[in-house]
Amino acid sequence: MKYIFSEETVVVPENVKVHIRSRIVTVEGPRGKLTKDLSHIAVTFAxxxxxxxxxxxxxxxxxxxxxxxxxATLRTVKSIVDNLITGVTKGYKYKMRYVYAHFPINVNIEKGDDGQQMVEIRNFLGEKLVRHVKMAPGVTVEPSKGVKDQIELTGESLENVSQSAADIQQICRVRNKDIRKFLDGLYVSERGHIAEE
Incomplete structure (x- = not known):
């Protein structure tokens, strides 16, 4: 069945400018500027x-x-634009906790050769292997102040922040052991915004 006409609307806050040209959405706000290419989705912007x-x-x-x-893609596009607007107004913050039973996980934050931040994970399950995770563009990592064994990932792009958190969690997967017993790793404990209401 074909639907003759369907539409969704997105409300733009006062301090945000949205520019759309050939389905490339650029959102500019107090926290910066984000661009998303939606040219592969057949929708019309007005x-x-x-x-x-x-x-x-x-x-x-x-x-x-x-x-x-x-x-169904209409709602997806609406969510993407909403996330861009939230990113340039409030930003995104993910908190990750280290979980370990016996071997304490050591996490260092370094600058890569290209200026991007890198997370270095040592002593995971007592392994000698040093794990390196490069952060997505625009994502900053820092240890939490006043909380032991926690890091905070912040940035304007929800996709980049969540992908960086996923990369860190994935690199610490326990292999060849019973995962019900070996719960070690770095896990996302909290999701929120940088600018809290």
Whole structure:
């Protein structure tokens, strides 16, 4: 079944500028600038001149004659744009805790050759292997102040922050052992925003 017309709307806060050209969305706000290429998704963006009842600009995302799957992409695009707006206004912060039973995990934060931060993990399960994880662009890592065995990943792009956290968690997977018993690793303990309300 085809849906003749479907649309979603995104409300843009006052301190954010959104520019869309050939489905490449650029969002500029107090925390910086983010760009996302959505040219592979067949949706139409409309920036109406008139503002909504609260005096804020809105973005309309539309699709004509779409199947059920095509209409599902509308909500995805809306979520992506919302995440970009949240990123440039509040930013994203992920907290990761070290979990170990016997061998204390040592985590060092270093600068790579290209200026990107790297996380170095030593003594995981007592192994001599040193694990290195390179952070995605725009992601900063620092040890938590006042909390032992915790690091904080911060950045404007939700995709980059969450991917960096996933990379750290994945590199500390326990292999060839019963994972119900060996729970060691670095795990995301908390997700939030840099600018707390």
């Amino acid at each position: 920036l109406p001149e008139e503002k909504n009842k609260d005096g804020l600009q809105t973005i309309r995302i539309e699709i004509h004659h779409g199947s059920r799957k095509n209409v």
